[in-house]
Amino acid sequence: MKSWRKLDKAVVFVALGLLAAIVLVLWRGDQVGVVILRTAPGDGGQAAATAPVVIEFAQRMNIASVQDSFSIEPAVDGRFVWEENTLYFLPAEPFIVGQHYTVSLAQGAQGQIAHDLLEELRFSFTVRPAGVAFLRLARSGYSLWAAPDLDAEPIQLSPADAVFDFAVTGDGEQIIFSVVNEEAGIDLWIVSRNGAGAQMLLDCGPDRCYAPDASRTGRIAYSRVLAPLTPTEAYGPPRVWLLDPRSGETLRLHADTQKIGYGPTWSPDGQRLAYYDGIASRLVVLNILTGDEVYLPTLAGVMGSWSPDNEYMLFFDTAIQENGQPINHILRANFSTQDVLPFFDPQPQDADYSGPTVSPDGEWVAIKVRALDNLANEQLWVLPPNGSYAMVAVPEGGYLYSNYFWGSDSNSLLYHRLQLGSADSQPSVWLWERSRGDSRLLLEDASQPAWLP
Amino acid sequence: MNRIANILGMIGLAVLGVALVLFLQNFMAGQVQVPAQFFTFTTIFLGIFIEAAPFLLLGTLASGLVEVFFKKESLQRLMPRNRFLGALAGGLLGFVFPVCECGVVPLTRRLFHKGMVPAMGVAFLLASPVLNPIVLVSTYAAYGWGPVLWLRMGLSFAVAVATGLVFALEEQPARLLRPMQLEPIRGGSVDLSVPMLQPSFAARLRSALKIAGDEFFEMGRYLIIGSMMAALLQTVVPQNALLALGSGPLLSVLVLMVLAVLLSICSTVDAFVSLAFVGTFTTGSILSFLVFGPMVDIKSVMLYLQVFRRRTVSYMVLLPMLMIILASVFINLNLGI
Secondary structure (H helix, E strand, C coil), X not given: CCCCCHHHHXXXXXXXXXXXXXXXXXXXXXXXXXXXXXXXXXXXXXXXXCCCXXXXXXXXXXXXHHHHHEEEECCCCEEEEEECCEEEEEECCCCCCCCXXXXXXXXXXXXXXXXXXXXXXXXXXXXXXXXXXXXXXXXCEEEEEEECCCCCCCEECCCCCCEXXXXXXXXXXXXXXXXXXXXXXXXXXXXXXXXXXXXXXXXXXXXXXXXXXXXXXXXXXXXXECCCCCCCCCCCCCEEEEECCCCCCEEECCCXXXXXXXXXXXXXXXXXXXXXXXXXXXXXXXXXXXXXXXXXXXXXXXXXXXXXXCCEEEEEEEEECCCCCEEEEEEEEECCCCEEEECCCCCCCCEEEEEEEECCCCCCEEEEEEECCEEEEEEEEEECCCCCCCEEEECCCCEEEEEEEECCCCCEEEEEEEECCCCCCCCEEEEEECCCCEEEEEEECCEEEEEEC | CHHHHHHHHHHHHHHHHHHHHHHHHHHHHCCCCCCHHHHHXXXXXXXXXXXXXXXXXXXXXXXHHHHHHCCHHHHHHHCCCCHHHHHHHHHHHCCCCCCCCCCHXXXXXXXXXXXXXXXXXXXXXXXXXCCCHHHHHHHHHHHCCCHHHHHHHHHHHHHHXXXXXXXXXXXXXXXXXXXXHCCCCCCCCCXXXXXXXXXXXXXXXHHXXXXXXXHHHHHHHHHXXXXXXXXXXXXXXXXXXXXXXXXXXXXXXXXXXXXXXXHCCCCCCHHHHXXXXXXXXXXXXXXXXXXXXXXXXXXXXXXXXXXXXXXXXXXXXHXXXXXXXXXXXXXXHHXXX
């Protein structure tokens, strides 16, 4: 070997120093651990009964390790859903209103590539009672209102009076609503439950964006009708689009423009999306993860109701009787067995049954029943999912009942009532309680109610 | 060495020709009975070579232009004479020239001829493949204004300057370079008092292009050899086998550094390739891929060997490697990114 020069010595010295530094850094070990970017519900705050528990990590995690390290007090059954680095715990049944819950993630939960959780993560929340969001007819159209709880005074949420429809996010913190714009299109807006921060979510220009639905994991789907090229042409069919609320990026659900649909509705676990295909006259249930589709033929054109365990959907179909009159009947689509069966067995022919809505605990179904000899005589019935018996929840005839939704306790049923045969009738919102067996008026001059959990 | 390079270069060209013929034959006849691995090899080889060749051309063009249009004295006035300041300036010079790791070698060699101090040359050589406008834009396109972009730039600059500073300790810079790179000694007692005629711009441009052409073919041989070696290693060592080892704060760094050397992809596109590792590999290891790959890979080492002595090249590989391992492991264990 040639004689050592200054450079050689320096290189050896620097290299040894670097090696020593590498060993030192490795010996000190992990100083940061797994970084948690976000948790929800907020620590010490109030949360909706339907809110998912969310933990967003800065890196991919070892799923088994994290799920084993997760606990909630008092214990609640539920399922885990992962979307990239975010864990969603979706309780099988809504949280109990007024109950205080504590979520913890034990120290040592492992990251997939390098870090472990160095300290236990702990946060708690209290479940708030639900309120009601609804539309109220104003001078130039509908406006969006909300009562933060059933006894509170409603406040107006929408800044303008041209609201078309709305949907409440799964955590109950925000409301997405559609507003008719100056180009005769419909934009999507978002506002917090207390009316703060109303802002446009998606500028649709002359297109019509409506019927939004937010999954419990934060995805938004909506119906979109593209504006015609010239004003004299008619609007085309609606298609289902997706919207990322964080980036504002929006794209069609299907790249194939021939696939049309409207009224997208997420399954409770956010893994499936159902919509109605008006050309093929069927409900389409799309598995977001696998891309598999299930078709449920129905002429009714109305979305079904998911079971809370995502296992089945109740929907109704329309048939034509011998006398030429349409009649509705309820069906049950089982996704695990891939079959569609009548809800009632045998199928009764004495009445028209439609609009099934499954309660959050899966124990009850609310349906609309109309006598065949007097279709104006509507009633709301409540019965178990096997249809073995029924309670007539809302017996008063002469009214139109719609938008009925179960409360998180599966005891109360919120519904919209409009008197038939009267030009002066005002729409109103009512609440039926199973434990009391009767209804009470909640809001006058209110339409399209929805729970604001 | 030159003779061996010539032979290997000829083999490389022959492979290139055979690959083209086979491709055409395969295309026209529909089937060719050749082992699948050979097609993998030729595909990878062509991918690396075709990607890198334009940048080598760009670098040799820059080299030719520097040779013809910049007087040695003018450049020497611009370049710091202080060896330590030279290392710093070499790192900063990277921001100016849009050349990747292939193009920077002929340009650096030319700048050595023009009097650049080796410390500055080493820093420039290591920094410019990353610290140039094209790579800045491509990294921004892949990662946005985030920690990956800034850490890539900052770490590359720091490693290049630090390595240059170590080389500044060499008191006799000629010892770093291969003998053929040293400028012949000029002098004598004859004073040419008759002023020489200045060639026209077109003539000087032609001269620059000729130099660039000669240099392209000279360095191109080594690019072909380096690309062949990288393709061979990639064919023999499957990427998936390496990626399966990708966890842990140190191992993930080592795996992606090895992968960077094997892949030998140009620094202008490596940010997009590295996106595939996000979420699977640590941020530190991705940075090591983005910083070490442009500084050291198979084809660039082959090119370095045409300018520097082997001992110099080994230092130019060793020091950045250790610095980047240290920085990447530190990032993995101490920064929550």
